[in-house]
Amino acid sequence: MTESAGGPSPAPLPYERRAQVVDLLRRRGVVRADELAAELDVSVITIRRDIALLASQGVIRRVRGGAVMEGADERDAPVVPQPATLAGRRLTVGVVVPSLTYYYPDVIRGVREAAAAASARVVLRGATYQADDERRQLAWLVESMEVDGLLVAPTTTGEEGEALVRWLQSAEVPVVLLERAATVGPLREAMESVVSDHALGAAMAVRHLATLGHRRVGLLTPAQSPTTAHVRRGWRQACEELGLDLTDVPDVNAAGDAGRAAVLDEVLDACLASETTAMLVHSDPETMSLVERCQLRGVRVPGDLSLVAYDDEVAELCDPPLTAVRPPKAAVGRAAFELLAARLAGGGAERPAHRVVIAPRLMVRSSSSAPR
Template sequence: MTVSDSAAPLPDERRARVIELLRRRGVLRVTELASELAVSAITVRRDIALLASQGLIRRVRGGAALPGATVASGALIGRLLEGSPSPEPMPVAAGEAGIQATVGMVVPSLDYYWPDVVRGVREAAAASDTRLVLRGATYQAADERRQLTWLVDSVGVDALLVAPTTTGEDGEALVRWLQSIEVPVVLVERAAVAGPYQEAMESVVSDHVYGAAMAVRHLAALGHRRIGVVTTMDSPTSPHVRRGWRQACEELGLGLEDAVDVNTVDRRAPEWPHALDDLLDRCVTSRTTALLVHSDPEAISLVDRCQERGIRIPADLAVVAYDDEVAELCDPPLTAVRPPKAAVGHAAFGLLAARLADDDAHRPTHRVVIEPRLIIRSSSA
């Protein structure tokens, strides 16, 4: 249970207590200070930032320590309680050891797409002796907020990696909350802006627009002139796939006026069989000979239905899947766009580690974009 700040000492008294505890014990983690002072981890982080800016303590990874110079704790505490001017910043002793960081990560699924992203983060975290606390959510902003709050307030993580919902009222509120908290945040496979000037948050994403366009170019190179797109409703990736498909079709002069352009339910919905038959009827009527389908399960289900209806893959209809999670298991194996999932995880952790190591408030925001790959198999050959 998160400790309420309502019974906590006054801010100056609390900060004096922080210095006193550091004088006694040396280096302390944020979680230890929060427990000792009966306040939230966010409150402790704010105190540490203020005291560090005054030169009274030194921020280390995951907590705080006193600077190298020796200053009597009583004098420091007195200055804080009396409101006297802060002393000049004190020098930091060379070679003073820091402490290991704890990074929290929240992803919307633990069984599709995200395991490879998490693997990339884990590998990078292990190489830097960083603890990773992973939580799975459900593509719902309220659930993501609950998981993130637990990581910040109860675990006391030093930083967050998160793939949040960013749309709708709840998603927009979640983005604002992420921008307001006192720990560094890097978005994974998501991008977001907030504030009066639409400031961007730090992020690492796959270039899904580029990936979708690459699939269209592949199909066009094989001679297809009617290339459709099928995406899944409510998927954060779908708008990017559709944009890449449209841009490539326009660039290549492929007709869009009667193109198959479907944004449908996923395969688990009761309406899926009917929607699938409607889609294939449209392909036949419009003489569409190729489809880009997001994601793999929907593409595999589509191929199965084609075989039941006597539509040959790829002779009558070429199919390219987007995600490449299970595309190879289809019969025939599906050509697929493979987002760089593990690389995204590596890069996201690297960005977060750089942010943790750099206390400069003026460090520019970084947005990293990584290109997917096209894996060619039998469904488009």
């Protein structure tokens, strides 16, 4: 915060600060990130984010340690990005996700980062994986908060889920789905969506294990997770493509927490009986429970059984730290906001529906190694 004759003056808004960055570049040609941070009284991280955003918009060019302005005269100087607005007012986006404690906090963080860069407002609501609750939250955002658009991870299956998708398709404001994909109408037209490529992530895990020398890779998933179907598809496709033997390999889709210890024992028994030496497990808590069961039974991880977790929320905190597939959660949130903002900026019915798929990463740690 800077001082003025009348006391402290408010810090500039993000778009105003980025305008200052561009102005300094025009006058100097090149600037260092640390110098900009000191001059504008913000953190170096904030300046680096500003530089990254301006570079992605073609306004400036990033260089090691800072940024440069391409040579240009006044007539073709780039336009400084302005805050996202609609009808001359600040853009407000409603967000509804099924959990505020697991998986979705990082998605929300991505939405917030993109919204902050555009000086837009985010109104968040948490739901409970129930279509009727999600519809109530969404209706409140549209009717009471008068949001300009919606980002939502809705229930899409079953009669209630299908009804919710139809409601979203006919909503008064644009909608982008988070980590969900859906089609509507007799032609099965796609709704706009941003998703992680979970099938690819599962296939990456299988290929990693196969590269280590594992020829039998099992799977354990929770029946109630919307991600399960994609993980199972990627696991099976990769096993078949690599020629891995699935005969008697554990393939368990467990329902709920009831009898978890018995399910884990059945998985371990099946691994020993079929000589399965590796497992892909969704998600982190289930994988950690399997590690604990292995320790109780004297099964060494990774010596006797290599494990790869899917989600990477807390996988690194396990003993041993878990190799894990990390979905691009924050990137999903950022891309979804940008997609919604682009829809609101114009194009209307002429703009085709966008379906964005973002690849996950494999984080290799200590729970996977070559089989004995």
